[in-house]
Amino acid sequence: MKDSGKYLPRSVIVAISTVVAIIGVALAAHSTTTATLLVSPAVVPSHAPGDVDYWGMVFVFLLSTFVGLGVIRRVSRLLYTPLMSLTNAISAIAVVGAILVAGPDYPIEIRVLGLIALFASVTNIVSGFLITDRMLKMFKKD
Amino acid sequence: MSPSFVELFYLVATALFVFSLHWMNDPKTARRGVIAGASAMAIGMAATWFQPFVQNHGWMVLAVLAGIAVGWPLSRVSLTAAPQRTALSHAFGGLAAGLVGTAKYFAWLGDGPEALTTFRMIAIIAEVILGFITFTGSLFAAGKLQELNWVPQRPVTYFGQNIFNGLLLLAAIGMGAMLVNDPTSEIAPLLFGGVVVIALLFGILLIIPIGGADMPTVIAILNSYAGLAAVAMGFVLENKLLITAGALDGASGLILSIIMCRAMNRSYMNVLFGAFGSVAPPQEGGEQGEYRADTIESASQIMEQANQVVIIPGYGMAVAQAQHKVRELYDQLMKRGIDVKFAIHPVAGRMPGHMNVLLAEADIPYTSLLEMDEINGEMPQCDVALVVGANDVVNPAARSDESSPIYGMPIIDADKARTIFAIKRSKNPGFAGIDNGLYFNEKTWMLFGDAKVVIGNLVKELTGESGL
Numbered sequence: 154m155k156d157s158g159k160y161l162p163r164s165v166i167v168a169i170s171t172v173v174a175i176i177g178v179a180l181a182a183h184s185t186t187t188a189t190l191l192v193s194p195a196v197v198p199s200h201a202p203g204d205v206d207y208w209g210m211v212f213v214f215l216l217s218t219f220v221g222l223g224v225i226r227r228v229s230r231l232l233y234t235p236l237m238s239l240t241n242a243i244s245a246i247a248v249v250g251a252i253l254v255a256g257p258d259y260p261i262e263i264r265v266l267g268l269i270a271l272f273a274s275v276t277n278i279v280s281g282f283l284i285t286d287r288m289l290k291m292f293k294k295d
Numbered sequence: 296m297s298p299s300f301v302e303l304f305y306l307v308a309t310a311l312f313v314f315s316l317h318w319m320n321d322p323k324t325a326r327r328g329v330i331a332g333a334s335a336m337a338i339g340m341a342a343t344w345f346q347p348f349v350q351n352h353g354w355m356v357l358a359v360l361a362g363i364a365v366g367w368p369l370s371r372v373s374l375t376a377a378p379q380r381t382a383l384s385h386a387f388g389g390l391a392a393g394l395v396g397t398a399k400y401f402a403w404l405g406d407g408p409e410a411l412t413t414f415r416m417i418a419i420i421a422e423v424i425l426g427f428i429t430f431t432g433s434l435f436a437a438g439k440l441q442e443l444n445w446v447p448q449r450p451v452t453y454f455g456q457n458i459f460n461g462l463l464l465l466a467a468i469g470m471g472a473m474l475v476n477d478p479t480s481e482i483a484p485l486l487f488g489g490v491v492v493i494a495l496l497f498g499i500l501l502i503i504p505i506g507g508a509d510m511p512t513v514i515a516i517l518n519s520y521a522g523l524a525a526v527a528m529g530f531v532l533e534n535k536l537l538i539t540a541g542a543l544d545g546a547s548g549l550i551l552s553i554i555m556c557r558a559m560n561r562s563y564m565n566v567l568f569g570a571f572g573s574v575a576p577p578q579e580g581g582e583q584g585e586y587r588a589d590t591i592e593s594a595s596q597i598m599e600q601a602n603q604v605v606i607i608p609g610y611g612m613a614v615a616q617a618q619h620k621v622r623e624l625y626d627q628l629m630k631r632g633i634d635v636k637f638a639i640h641p642v643a644g645r646m647p648g649h650m651n652v653l654l655a656e657a658d659i660p661y662t663s664l665l666e667m668d669e670i671n672g673e674m675p676q677c678d679v680a681l682v683v684g685a686n687d688v689v690n691p692a693a694r695s696d697e698s699s700p701i702y703g704m705p706i707i708d709a710d711k712a713r714t715i716f717a718i719k720r721s722k723n724p725g726f727a728g729i730d731n732g733l734y735f736n737e738k739t740w741m742l743f744g745d746a747k748v749v750i751g752n753l754v755k756e757l758t759g760e761s762g763l
Contacts, residue, residue, distance in 0.1 A: 168549065172523075176530070179417040205533050207414060214526060217539040220313060221546025227320040230641070231661050233551060233648025234377055236319050237518055240547040241384045243312055243332055244521045246540035249343045250395040250528045255358070256349030259402050264351060266398035268358045270391040275362025276369065277387050282333045283370035284380065289329065291655040292322040294662055 169218060176211050235288045242281025248274035304342035305536040311335035312540050316547070322661055339536050374656050375613050378514060378646040382437035385517045389429025389498075392524035393491070396422035399531055400487060404479060411478035415531060420471035422527035423487075424494045429520040431498030436513060439502070440645055451503040460500050467493040505566070507610075508687055510645045512555040512566045519548025551647050558641035558667075560693075560703040589740035591749070594716055595756040601678035601714075603634045605670060607707055608650045609643045611684015611720060615746035621683065622657035624750050627757040637663055638670040638680075638707045640688035671708050680712035682733070684719070684746045690731045715739040718749045 228236050251274050255267030311331045318328030343349070372380050396419050403410035438446035470486045470493070477483065505513050522544025529537030556563055598604060606625070612618060628635045637659070643650045651664055674680070682689055689709040692699040709715055710733050717734055719741060733739060742749045 175417075175421075179414050207530075210530060210533065210535065210538055213535050214529075214538050214542050217309075217542035218546050221316070221543040222550060224313060224316045224320075224543070225547045225550045228316070229320055229322060229325075230666055231322060231648065231651045231655075231664060232319055232325055234381075234646060234652040235325065235648070236316075236547065237381050237514070237551065237647060238377070238384070239315065239319065239329065239332055240518060240522070240544045241381060241388065242336070243315070243540050244388050244518075244525050244544040245391070246336065246339060246537055247388060247391040247395065247525050247528060248336070249339055249534060249537055250525075250532055251391055252340070252343045252349060252355065253532055253534070254395050254398045254402070255355055256344070256346075256351055258348075258350060259398075260405065263398045263402050264354070266394045268354055270394040270398070271355060271358040272362045272365075273387040273391040273394075275359050276366040277384050277391075278333075278336055279363050279366030280369035280380070281366075281384060282329055282336070283367070284372075284377070285332075286326060286329045287370065288374065288377075288652050288655070289322070289325045291652070291658070292325070292661050293655070293658065294322075295660045 169215070173211065173215055176214070180207050180211065231292065232289070235285045238281050238285045238288070242278055242285065245274045245277035245281060248278060301342045301346060302535075304338050305534075308335040308339040308342075308536055309539040311338070312543055316543060335540075339540075373616075374652050375616055376441070377652060378510065378644070378649060379437045379440040381646060382433045382440060382514055382517065384433075385514070385521045386430050386433035386437060388521040389426045389433060389517075389524060391426070392521070392528050393423050393426030393430055393494070395528055396426060396531060397487070397491065400478075401484075404483070408479040413475055416475040416478050417471075418527050418530035420474060420490065422524055422531055423491060424467060424471070425520050425524040425527060427491055427494035428498040428501065429517055429524060431495045432502050432520075433498075433517050435499050435502040436505075436510065436517065439507070440510060447503060448507070450506045456500075456504060460497065463493055463497055463500070467497065507645065508642070509559075509566050511642045511647050511649070512552050512559070512561075514646050515548050515552035515555055516563075516566075517548070519545045519552060522546070522548055555642055555647060558705060559701070560705065586734055586741045587739070588743055589716070591742070591752045591756050594740065594742060595753050597714055598628065598633075598679050598681075598716075598753070599631060599757065601633055603636070603673070603677045604628055604679045604681060605636050605638050605674065605677045605709075605712065606681045606683060607638045607640075607643075607685050607689055607709055608654070608683045609640075609685025609688060610645060610649075611686075611718070611746050613644055613649060613653055613684075615684065615720075615748075617683060617746035617750055618653040618657040618659075620747050620750040620754060621654070622659055623754045624757070625659060625663075627754055635663065636665050636670060636673075638667065638709075639664055640667050640685070640707050643685055643688050667705060667707050674708040674711040677712040678714065680709040680715045682709055682715065682717040683750070686719075686731055689733050691736075692730075692732055696732075709733060710736055710738070713738065716742055718742045718744070718746050720745060 248271060251267050251270035255264050255271050312335045315328040315332035315335060318324040318331065369380055400419050435446060439448060442448060467490050470489050474483055474486050522541045525541030526538050526545060529541055556566060625635050637654060639650050654664060655661060687701055689707050690701060691710045693701045693704040693706045696702055715736060715738050717739060734741060
């Protein structure tokens with residue numbers, strides 16, 4: 154697109170820096186409290202607080218947002234509707250979270266919440282990818 | 296599966312997600328993008344599932360099967376309903392995020408206060424608020440788009456609306472802050488419930504003042520919220536795949552909503568809090584003339600003599616499902632050696648790219664679909680501009696009338712064509728309730744009626760004559 158360079162305006166920079174600032178403050182607040190905390194017995198591996206690389210996660214978030222902005226800016230304008238249904242399916246990655254809540258040996262109420270979330274995410278995965286493919290099949294050159 | 300292997304698979308899935316979006320830059324490679332995305336999802340799911348602490352397989356398989364059973368029919372809906380389906384999907388995504396956040400909070404509450412660190416609590420509150428706002432907001436947006444009876448179609452506004460909404464959000468954030476401060480106090484579960492209820496309510500209140508013309512922007516914003524909710528979930532669960540995929544989704548929604556806002560010359564804040572179209576502008580009766588209706592016969596004659604015809608589709612084409620008739624008209628005109636192009640405004644329809652998909656469904660080659668910027672230079676040479684159910688996107692008031700609510704919005708210059716035909720369902724103003732000077736232009740002829748019927752008649756007239 155000829156004007157693709159314009160899609161990183163002030164509002165994007167403001168939005169990203171706000172989110173990163175919130176996370177940064179949260180981290181700063183976090184490091185003052187965890188120092189006094191004991192390491193808890195973990196139900197799920199790697200969930201012991203204190204030894205998690207939060208800053209690493211913030212870096213991952215920031216960089217993947219920039220990758221996302223760069224990639225999405227180049228998406229053909231013809232394909233915005235399929236793009237939305239594709240990203241819709243991709244955001245159903247929440248399925249991973251649903252499995253992590255529905256799978257382990259939690260009390261039944263919690264697992265039920267996880268199962269509903271699993272159902273909702275799988276619905277999005279199936280309908281999202283299938284309808285995207287259905288739409289894309291229709292785009293023909295001649 | 297050992298944790299390192301899980302991370303390795305997550306890494307592969309992330310790369311595939313990036314490729315999936317990258318391949319969307321061209322219709323030729325786009326289907327590859329779907330395969331990459333679906334494989335990434337399968338890899339991420341499998342790597343998560345086959346970890347030793349995941350049990351409970353029977354119930355989970357059942358939930359997956361139920362998801363497939365509901366998702367399959369949702370993927371078969373007509374493309375006119377694509378905006379509703381997308382909104383409904385956002386609702387499911389928001390629900391999943393909200394529920395996982397809630398479940399995780401109560402799971403950690405059972406483990407004891409050590410588990411609920413400040414960071415985790417902030418992430419959980421963010422996830423739950425974003426998730427549940429997206430859930431009810433998208434449900435209502437879907438209801439509006441589907442034109443369900445119990446969902447108000449017109450924007451609903453009342454005195455002090457923005458202040459009330461602001462206070463409500465502040466209350467949710469305040470309760471969230473109390474929770475972060477002391478996540479295990481006796482009233483904590485109650486506070487948590489309060490946050491959930493306010494988020495659910497806020498989602499509805501956020502959508503009811505928004506008019507149909509703003510739907511493309513709102514759907515894009517909800518898309519970005521669904522992604523951010525997944526990111527917050529990633530921070531809660533310390534899961535990098537959730538963060539990367541959610542960030543990609545959030546970035547996509549952000550860019551689309553910016554493009555939509557720009558195409559309407561409006562700011563984010565204005566879309567969300569502006570209640571567009573709720574107030575009808577004062578009528579300036581004196582300046583406007585009468586509608587001049589034309590017959591199908593003379594319209595088809597004028598079109599036959601044209602060298603270049605530009606068709607400008609809008610939401611009216613989607614409502615009337617007229618895209619297949621438009622294709623027949625396109626064929627008839629092309630057969631006569633007339634150059635036919637489609638001018639697509641970024642916000643035509645009810646979601647980004649809506650018109651492109653409908654025209655592609657009707658087998659119109661995408662090389663004939665031109666963006667607003669590409670076509671506007673050609674409009675003065677164009678013999679006939681045929682407006683099919685579009686309104687605000689061709690309203691010249693956006694260029695000239697500073698008092699108009701759409702002043703400054705870039706439009707397709709239909710009024711510069713030599714002759715303009717406008718197909719319109721009725722004599723009422725469009726969804727935004729704004730009068731359109733184009734219809735009173737001396738070069739404009741109105742064709743009143745359902746878009747599908749009118750174009751069908753035009754095609755009949757053209758084929759009838761070619762048969763002689």
